[in-house]
Amino acid sequence: MKKIQISPSILSADFSQLGNEIKRLEEGGADLIHVDVMDGHFVPNLTIGPPVIKNLRKYTNLPFDVHLMISPVHEYIEKYAEAGADIITIHPEATENLKASINLIKKFGKKVGVSLNPKTEIKTIIDEIDCIDLILVMSVNPGFGGQKFMPEVIDKIKKLKKIKDENNYKFSIEVDGGINFSNSKIVLEAGADILVSGTTIFKENNGDIKSNIEKLKSI
Numbered sequence: 001m002k003k004i005q006i007s008p009s010i011l012s013a014d015f016s017q018l019g020n021e022i023k024r025l026e027e028g029g030a031d032l033i034h035v036d037v038m039d040g041h042f043v044p045n046l047t048i049g050p051p052v053i054k055n056l057r058k059y060t061n062l063p064f065d066v067h068l069m070i071s072p073v074h075e076y077i078e079k080y081a082e083a084g085a086d087i088i089t090i091h092p093e094a095t096e097n098l099k100a101s102i103n104l105i106k107k108f109g110k111k112v113g114v115s116l117n118p119k120t121e122i123k124t125i126i127d128e129i130d131c132i133d134l135i136l137v138m139s140v141n142p143g144f145g146g147q148k149f150m151p152e153v154i155d156k157i158k159k160l161k162k163i164k165d166e167n168n169y170k171f172s173i174e175v176d177g178g179i180n181f182s183n184s185k186i187v188l189e190a191g192a193d194i195l196v197s198g199t200t201i202f203k204e205n206n207g208d209i210k211s212n213i214e215k216l217k218s219i
């Protein structure tokens with residue numbers, strides 16, 4: 001039986017109560033905490049940075065799955081590592097040298113994530129794929145929560161799963177954007193290991209986080 005993990009995005013949380021919201025997610029059965037970092041440059045939105053993450057660290061021992069939608073990203077990796085990130089996910093378009101940025105994340109003992117936007121092809125990262133721990137497949141264009149899932153990325157998930165199985169790679173496949181109760185099953189069956197969700201987890205069923213997480217996991 002495949003182990004399905006849920007990484008709720010705090011982008012949809014009450015930003016005035018982030019510490020308590022993270023505790024609610026842990027109590028509700030979250031496996032990781034997805035922290036969407038946006039700089040208003042790589043994406044047209046601005047969220048939180050290292051000082052906030054540092055302060056949130058004490059609210060949970062769950063892994064911080066930090067999604068850096070920032071560019072340039074290389075110069076900031078150390079700051080997010082120090083702030084308490086466990087997984088540092090970067091976009092290949094945001095670094096001049098993907099291998100060097102991957103090695104820098106590893107140097108700080110963190111897990112390496114690389115994110116593919118809907119239009120970014122797998123071949124962009126094929127040379128580095130053997131040293132990546134997590135591939136984050138964007139099923140929306142990054143920048144905002146509450147967007148509509150883009151079904152054309154399902155084919156990319158299937159291709160990644162095939163590459164992973166054929167080469168016995170260890171990377172996890174995480175899918176991020178517009179995940180809800182009607183598409184989670186097809187995304188998991190395509191090969192996803194981890195689902196990111198913000199709107200569905202925080203807003204469905206009057207915000208009953210526990211039942212929303214359980215429902216996303218049950219396929």
Ligand code: DX5
Binds near residue numbers: 069
């Ligand atoms: C978008 C973020 C996603 C998003 C997911 O740029 O990377 O994590 O917040 O939120 P929902 O589940 O609302 O699409």
Ligand code: ZN
Binds near residue numbers: 035067
């Ligand atoms: Zn994200």
